[in-house]
Every structure is written in C-alpha cells, then in structure tokens.
Amino acid sequence: MTGFDTRAIHAGQAFDPLTGAVIPPVYQTSTFVQEHVGGLRSGYEYTRGTNPTRDALQTLIADLEGGRHGLSFASGLAAEDAVLRGLLRPGDHVLMGDDVYGGTHRLANQILVPWGVELSTVEMSNLDHVAAALRPNTRMLWVETPSNPLMKVSDIAALSEIGHGHDCVVVVDNTFSTPALQRPLALGADVVVHSATKYLGGHSDVLGGLVATDDERMAEQVGFLQYAAGAVSAPWEVFLTIRGIKTLSLRMHRHSDNAEAVAESLLEHPAVEQVFYPGLPDHAGHQVAAAQMTRFSGMVSFALRGGAEAARTFAEATSVFQLAESLGGVESLVNYPAQMTHASVRGTELEVPDNIIRLSVGIEDTDDLVSDVAQALAQV
Incomplete structure (x- = not known):
C-alpha cells in the first residue's frame, strides 16, 4: 500500500x-490470561504495557508519519x-518556539524546569535567531x-539541519497540519507529536496523544515513560481515534477549503487589523508553508482593531462557530486565546x-461560515 488514503484506512487494520x-x-480488557507463568499469548500481559487495539493505532500513526515506531497516550500533553x-x-536545555500552545509551555516551564531542564523561547521562524x-x-x-x-510557519528542514549540527533532537508538533498535509520526519525531524484529540480524532469526542519516530533509541526512551508512568490511551479512545483517521484526508481538504474562504472574507473587513493564515499569499511564512505543506489546514486567527472589547464581543456573537476551547473537530469553534487556551502564559513572553x-x-x-463571521463582525 502506497497511497496515503489507502494506508489511513488499512494500516494496522487487518480484518479479524x-x-x-x-x-x-x-x-x-485490562489484563490477559497467561498459558502458564510467564507464558504470554502473543506477548500480551497487561493493557498498560500492550494492547492489540492500541498496537493498531501505533502502527497506523507510524505508517502515516513515515516512521517505524508509534506510541499512543491518554492526551496530547501526556x-x-x-x-x-x-x-x-x-541540565539539558530545550529551545521552544515563542508561539506554542499554552499548555506545552506550562508543562515545560512548571514541570520540566523545576526538574532541572533549562527552557528558553525564540522566534522559531527566524533561523538566525534560532542559531543565536x-x-x-x-x-x-x-x-x-x-x-x-499566530500561525507562524517554521522551516522544518532548515531547523532540522541546524539542530542536528548541534546534536539536538528536533521535535515537531504536527497537530495543526496532520500527516495528511505535512510530514516532518520526511523533512528531517526526529520526533513528531500530536494531540489526537484534534484533527486526527476529528469529532470532538476523544482525548488522546500520539508520537511517531523513525529512531529506535528514541522510541525506546519514550516508550519506557509510556509504560512506567502509565499515561496510555484506553482501548475505546483508541478505537475512536482510528475511526477518525479513516476520513482524515477528506476532512482536512474540506477544512482547508472552508478556512481559505473565511480567511479571504476577513481580509477586506474594516474591523480586522490582520489575518493570520499560511494559505494567504501575503503571510510571512507562505512560501515555506507551500513548500512543506500540501494544504494549509483549518486554523485561522485574526486581530481586531477594536482591541480586547471587540475580540470578546466577536467571540460571543457567533452562532455557527461555537465558543469553546480545543480545535480540529468537524464543527467550527471560536476561541479567545488570551483568556482561554493561552491564559496560562499571560504575563510571560508567550x-x-x-x-x-x-x-x-x-x-x-x-x-x-462566512455569513456567521460577517454578522459577528458587524457587532464589534
């Protein structure tokens, strides 16, 4: 099987x-009956360690991301x-983009830093700043x-070259793009992470996280934490994620079509100060995005001239777009990051x-969708 859509349906999914x-x-099931002490059936002992359903998803994400190893977790943050x-x-130092999901920065800053890891942030789309x-x-x-x-676009291939020249592991969060639109491992990255809660699951009914890598040593190190710390995905959540991935490519193209239309409708509105969407030709990262993505996904951000009051008014004025955290589901959502998804980084450089x-x-x-955005903008 070589085609992405075929693999999304069949990889790891042999019939019973x-x-x-x-x-x-x-x-x-939580556990598996042994034939005798230490005599495991097909290697299965206890679901925290291995489970056939989770194995299927891990095979699937590895295949779609172009790696040999996949790992499934209870959430993206796990x-x-x-x-x-x-x-x-x-004692190690991690260099993180200055515009990442607030929960990612919180995890690194409030859990890893007290453990002894050093953290700094940088404009990851500026290669000179990264090198410095x-x-x-x-x-x-x-x-x-x-x-x-803010939909900043970073050059994965160039960053991988910089990172590897400095003996760094290059990790790419591919949640917004998914492997249907972007494959970081093929561009030189070492590890890909996903919040499977978002586009991969696709229906706002599952919580999950995924990791893919082509490096056996890294897979073993991350896999040890998966087993020893135990934040594994449960079988039913895994099933829902697999079911979602089967239609991933179809959905991502529809998300992209709609996002392009919404972004274009925002460009000419007098209340809008700036639109952040990599698919727009005047986006600062458009050329890089066009080189490493096949489409530009379904996430659009924009700045309103009326400030915080206008933004809050807009967020509460939509009807088709529902006010909620998260993203990537079949339904449209509106989010006010400053007080919702990114509240944890208020007062920081992020x-x-x-x-x-x-x-x-x-x-x-x-x-x-375009009409809903227009009527909400009319109220700001």
Missing part, C-alpha cells in the same frame, strides 16, 4: 481472522511529557508549525495579544 469482521475488535522527560535530562539562541547544552528544538495561535481571535474552521457549508 476469527470472524472475518472488517473492523478489528476493541480489546476492552505524549509531550513522555517526549520531554524521555529524551531530556536535568543555541547553548552548549541545548539538546532539543521544539517546533510547532503552524504555531498556535502572552497572546488581547485582540486576537482563533477560529477552528469546521466542515459545515462554506456560505454559512
């Missing part, structure tokens, strides 16, 4: 040999925690592209301007 069921059974603690040691920010003990570049919520709105553009009728 006992009954011929097209969909493999969900192994909703996946990030395992990567950070599995690959770093006290490297320290003798820098061991990881943490890249989020497009970034959250603080999001209070006139920013972030839209997760769903797969509803395009005209309905």
Whole structure:
C-alpha cells in the first residue's frame, strides 16, 4: 500500500481472522490470561504495557508519519511529557518556539524546569535567531508549525539541519497540519507529536496523544515513560481515534477549503487589523508553508482593531462557530486565546495579544461560515 488514503484506512487494520469482521475488535480488557507463568499469548500481559487495539493505532500513526515506531497516550500533553522527560535530562536545555500552545509551555516551564531542564523561547521562524539562541547544552528544538495561535510557519528542514549540527533532537508538533498535509520526519525531524484529540480524532469526542519516530533509541526512551508512568490511551479512545483517521484526508481538504474562504472574507473587513493564515499569499511564512505543506489546514486567527472589547464581543456573537476551547473537530469553534487556551502564559513572553481571535474552521457549508463571521463582525 502506497497511497496515503489507502494506508489511513488499512494500516494496522487487518480484518479479524476469527470472524472475518472488517473492523478489528476493541480489546476492552485490562489484563490477559497467561498459558502458564510467564507464558504470554502473543506477548500480551497487561493493557498498560500492550494492547492489540492500541498496537493498531501505533502502527497506523507510524505508517502515516513515515516512521517505524508509534506510541499512543491518554492526551496530547501526556505524549509531550513522555517526549520531554524521555529524551531530556536535568541540565539539558530545550529551545521552544515563542508561539506554542499554552499548555506545552506550562508543562515545560512548571514541570520540566523545576526538574532541572533549562527552557528558553525564540522566534522559531527566524533561523538566525534560532542559531543565536543555541547553548552548549541545548539538546532539543521544539517546533510547532503552524504555531498556535499566530500561525507562524517554521522551516522544518532548515531547523532540522541546524539542530542536528548541534546534536539536538528536533521535535515537531504536527497537530495543526496532520500527516495528511505535512510530514516532518520526511523533512528531517526526529520526533513528531500530536494531540489526537484534534484533527486526527476529528469529532470532538476523544482525548488522546500520539508520537511517531523513525529512531529506535528514541522510541525506546519514550516508550519506557509510556509504560512506567502509565499515561496510555484506553482501548475505546483508541478505537475512536482510528475511526477518525479513516476520513482524515477528506476532512482536512474540506477544512482547508472552508478556512481559505473565511480567511479571504476577513481580509477586506474594516474591523480586522490582520489575518493570520499560511494559505494567504501575503503571510510571512507562505512560501515555506507551500513548500512543506500540501494544504494549509483549518486554523485561522485574526486581530481586531477594536482591541480586547471587540475580540470578546466577536467571540460571543457567533452562532455557527461555537465558543469553546480545543480545535480540529468537524464543527467550527471560536476561541479567545488570551483568556482561554493561552491564559496560562499571560504575563510571560508567550502572552497572546488581547485582540486576537482563533477560529477552528469546521466542515459545515462554506456560505454559512462566512455569513456567521460577517454578522459577528458587524457587532464589534
């Protein structure tokens, strides 16, 4: 199997040999009966360690990201925690983008830093700034592209070259793009992380995180944390994620179509100061995005001239777009980052301007979405 859409449906998804069921059974079990002491059936002992359903998802994400190893976790942050603690040691320095999900920065700053890891942030889309920010003990570049919520685009191939020249692990958060649109491992990255809660699951009904890598040593280190700390994904959540991935490519193209239409509609509105969408030709990172992405996904952010009051008014005035945290579901969501998803970084170098709105553009009728944005803007 070579085509992405074919692999999204079939990788790790062999039919059940006992009954011929097209969909493999969900192994909703905590433990497995042994033939004798130490005599495991097909290697399965206890679900925290291994489970056939989770194995299927891990095979699937590794295949789609172009790696040999996949790991599934209870949440995106659990996946990030395992990567950070599995690959770093006290005294190491991690260089992180200055516009990342607030929870990622909180995890590194409030859990890893007290443990002894050094953290600094940089404009990751500026290669000169990245090179200048490297320290003798820098061991990881943490890249989020497009970034959250300002949609900054970082050159994965160039950053991988810089990082590897400094003996750094290059980690890319691919949540916004998914492997349907962007494949960081093929561009030189070492590790890919996902919040599977978002586009991969795709229906706002599951919590999960995923890691993919082609490096066996890194897979073993992260896998040890998966097993020893135990933040693994449960079988039913895994099943829902697999089901979501089967339609990933179709959804991502529809998300991209709608986001492009919404972004273009924002450009000419007098209340809008700036639109952040990599698919727009005048976006600062458009050329890089076009080179490493096949489409530009469904996330659009914009700044309102009326400041915080206008942004809050807009966020509470939409009807098709629902006011909620998270993103990547089939339904459209509106988010006010300064007081919602990025409240944890207020007062830090990652603080999001209070006139920013972030839209997760769903797969509803395009005209309905554009009209909803227009009527909400009319109230600011």
